[in-house]
Amino acid sequence: MTDIKIKIENLYKIFGPKPKSVLQRVKDGMSKQDLLEQHGHVLGLKDINIDIPAQGISVIMGLSGSGKSTLIRHINRLIEPTAGKMIVDGDDVLAMSKNKLIDFRRHKASMVFQKFGLHVHRTVAENVAYGLVVQGTPLKKAKEQSHKWLDRVGLAGFEEHYPSQLSGGMQQRVGLARALATDAEILLMDEAFSALDPLIRTDMQDVLLDLQEELHKTIVFITHDLDEALRIGDTIAILRDGAVIQQGDPQDIIMHPNDDYIVDFIQDINRGRVIRLRTLMSEGTAINGLALNQNMVLEEALPLVADTAEKACNVVDDANNILGSIDLNQVITGLARPKVETNPENRYR
Amino acid sequence: MDWLINFLTEFPQMSRQGLRDMKKMIDGSYREFSREYGEAIESFFDPLLWFLVKFEELLQITPWPVVILVVAGLAWWGARSWTIVIGSIVSFLLIGWFGMWEDTMSTLAIVSVSTFICIALGIPLGILMARSDRLQSMVTPVLDIMQTIPAFVYLIPVVMLLGIGKVPGLLSVCIYAIPPIVRLTNLGIRLVEKEALEAADAFGASYKQRLFGVQIPLALPNIFAGVNQTIMMALSMVVIASMIGVAGLGVPVLKSISNQYLALGMMNGLAIVVLAIIFDRVSQSFGLRLQKHRHGAQHD
Numbered sequence: 001m002t003d004i005k006i007k008i009e010n011l012y013k014i015f016g017p018k019p020k021s022v023l024q025r026v027k028d029g030m031s032k033q034d035l036l037e038q039h040g041h042v043l044g045l046k047d048i049n050i051d052i053p054a055q056g057i058s059v060i061m062g063l064s065g066s067g068k069s070t071l072i073r074h075i076n077r078l079i080e081p082t083a084g085k086m087i088v089d090g091d092d093v094l095a096m097s098k099n100k101l102i103d104f105r106r107h108k109a110s111m112v113f114q115k116f117g118l119h120v121h122r123t124v125a126e127n128v129a130y131g132l133v134v135q136g137t138p139l140k141k142a143k144e145q146s147h148k149w150l151d152r153v154g155l156a157g158f159e160e161h162y163p164s165q166l167s168g169g170m171q172q173r174v175g176l177a178r179a180l181a182t183d184a185e186i187l188l189m190d191e192a193f194s195a196l197d198p199l200i201r202t203d204m205q206d207v208l209l210d211l212q213e214e215l216h217k218t219i220v221f222i223t224h225d226l227d228e229a230l231r232i233g234d235t236i237a238i239l240r241d242g243a244v245i246q247q248g249d250p251q252d253i254i255m256h257p258n259d260d261y262i263v264d265f266i267q268d269i270n271r272g273r274v275i276r277l278r279t280l281m282s283e284g285t286a287i288n289g290l291a292l293n294q295n296m297v298l299e300e301a302l303p304l305v306a307d308t309a310e311k312a313c314n315v316v317d318d319a320n321n322i323l324g325s326i327d328l329n330q331v332i333t334g335l336a337r338p339k340v341e342t343n344p345e346n347r348y349r
Numbered sequence: 350m351d352w353l354i355n356f357l358t359e360f361p362q363m364s365r366q367g368l369r370d371m372k373k374m375i376d377g378s379y380r381e382f383s384r385e386y387g388e389a390i391e392s393f394f395d396p397l398l399w400f401l402v403k404f405e406e407l408l409q410i411t412p413w414p415v416v417i418l419v420v421a422g423l424a425w426w427g428a429r430s431w432t433i434v435i436g437s438i439v440s441f442l443l444i445g446w447f448g449m450w451e452d453t454m455s456t457l458a459i460v461s462v463s464t465f466i467c468i469a470l471g472i473p474l475g476i477l478m479a480r481s482d483r484l485q486s487m488v489t490p491v492l493d494i495m496q497t498i499p500a501f502v503y504l505i506p507v508v509m510l511l512g513i514g515k516v517p518g519l520l521s522v523c524i525y526a527i528p529p530i531v532r533l534t535n536l537g538i539r540l541v542e543k544e545a546l547e548a549a550d551a552f553g554a555s556y557k558q559r560l561f562g563v564q565i566p567l568a569l570p571n572i573f574a575g576v577n578q579t580i581m582m583a584l585s586m587v588v589i590a591s592m593i594g595v596a597g598l599g600v601p602v603l604k605s606i607s608n609q610y611l612a613l614g615m616m617n618g619l620a621i622v623v624l625a626i627i628f629d630r631v632s633q634s635f636g637l638r639l640q641k642h643r644h645g646a647q648h649d
């Protein structure tokens with residue numbers, strides 16, 4: 001988990017006619033608002049530094065307009081940066097020649113889009129085979145692969161349909177299959193599930209998590225939905241106005257939000273379904289009693305702990321080594337929403 | 350006071366002499382230009398002329414039942430509709446019955462050749478225009494002029510340069526008919542959704558893969574509308590082109606105008622309309638058939 005796959009260094013993106021001319025002002029700390037009013041440029045991204053670990057799901061979240069799409073499009077360079085580096089496996093994507101970049105997009109990173117981005121003139125199977133065909137894979141093999149992946153995302157039998165004949169959820173399965181079919185190590189997902197309704201969305205999250213269990217891709221997942229971020233993210237980075245304001249272990253962010261904006265974000269989450277035992281346990285204090293996995297969420301743990309005679313349980317890792325213990329009181333306080341003092345005057349919006 | 354009234358009521362005009370000299374100068378230099386280069390330009394078009402003449406001959410010497418069979422076959426291949434096939438057969442039989450077979454074959458030849466030329470030049474030009482805003486802003490006004498200038502006006506320089514005959518006729522038909530295909534190809538490609546293109550880019554499509562795999566297929570409805578309009582305009586230009594020596598249905602129409610032959614004019618005019626309808630239906634349903642996804646799962 002500690003291998004760094006993608007290293008984003010001092011990345012800046014300014015939209016406008018002469019981005020380089022205002023770069024220094026942004027570096028000196030000019031705000032997005034001032035930049036727009038005084039210089040007519042839009043600040044897209046500001047000094048982004050993120051390390052994305054290999055084989056995990058890294059979530060980038062933020063409200064609409066915070067720069068999420070802009071950021072993820074820098075990873076495969078659909079957008080050119082104003083300054084900075086994007087190191088993938090030791091290579092700077094932003095310095096690649098045209099051919100090398102095409103090669104990178106064909107083999108190293110594939111993408112799933114919020115609005116699906118399917119080709120309406122191709123059948124479902126042809127859409128899934130698209131990346132392979134672009135690579136130059138022989139048609140027969142591309143077709144086999146495409147059928148295999150359609151099967152994996154649960155769309156066997158729809159090969160010869162056209163995208164317009166499928167529901168939104170099914171279309172995004174096609175988008176996912178298309179991205180998986182190229183065998184790229186990196187999967188970029190820009191609000192891939194945001195256009196789907198809640199039930200289908202949870203469904204798709206399950207599909208993704210199941211696939212990830214065996215594929216171990218490096219996934220960069222964009223969302224504006226905290227529940228989704230917490231459900232699937234191994235790490236989370238939060239963007240606001242083009243800058244990262246907090247990143248790290250999701251549990252850590254919930255327990256120690258470092259800013260009003262994040263406090264606002266986490267206010268309405270269902271803590272019982274999000275906070276895990278390892279976050280609340282008292283370390284190193286073994287007791288006599290039931291053992292619960294460290295990654296169990298409070299909602300599941302509550303009845304179990306309450307049922308024990310001791311009103312407490314041990315917390316263990318996957319190999320059943322005892323890490324610490326937790327009692328009923330800790331679980332219940334963990335469920336309560338912490339009181340937050342927010343001054344309405346200096347809120348972010 | 351007087352001069353002011355004069356000034357206001359009479360437009361201040363260039364002197365007659367000056368105007369005459371200017372026109373003379375332009376005419377003279379153009380005449381010189383055509384004397385100098387006319388032949389070279391004409392021989393440049395020789396292959397085209399050869400093609401047109403051979404094609405027309407072929408249509409003329411082929412026995413009429415064979416032509417009708419081929420037309421019916423093409424209609425079936427393009428439209429896959431019995432109504433259109435039977436309609437075409439009946440129309441051609443009527444055209445022959447009323448004695449317009451030869452003229453119709455000539456018209457068919459020139460319309461086919463000029464449509465072919467317009468497509469061969471117009472689609473690539475439209476593609477280039479879609480790629481470059483600068484080229485678009487340069488070509489659009491030229492297309493505007495080509496579409497609005499009265500056809501008779503550009504017949505003059507064409508005739509001065511190339512004389513009277515098939516080549517100048519073909520050229521003027523092409524000038525008149527090419528704007529829609531250029532415009533609609535450009536428009537169609539520019540209207541392709543950003544998402545579809547972004548997906549192609551993200552999967553590493555090269556310029557060619559992008560163009561032929563995404564942009565052109567998605568622009569097809571517009572491109573076909575352009576082809577269709579180009580054919581229609583070529584047909585409507587046939588009458589005017591007959592003034593400068595293009596054989597075909599336009600010749601009897603011109604004759605009827607000068608001699609007030611109502612029946613002859615109407616019949617030949619209707620023959621042009623019938624050709625137009627057949628071309629229109631066949632090209633439109635062919636365009637639709639190319640886009641299977643538009644009628645869903647139904648395959649043929």
Ligand SMILES: Nc1ncnc2c1ncn2[C@@H]1O[C@H](COP(=O)(O)OP(=O)(O)OP(=O)(O)O)[C@@H](O)[C@H]1O
Nearest residue numbers: 015042043044063064065066067068069070071224
């Ligand atoms: N091509 C562009 N030209 C100018 N400004 C742009 C451009 N693309 C994005 N922006 C600006 O950059 C900022 C970030 O946009 P971005 O699309 O990355 O946001 P986002 O976080 O993905 O939002 P959403 O959740 O709505 O998708 C916005 O203020 C937007 O107006």
Ligand SMILES: [Mg+2]
Nearest residue numbers: 068069070191
């Ligand atoms: Mg976005």
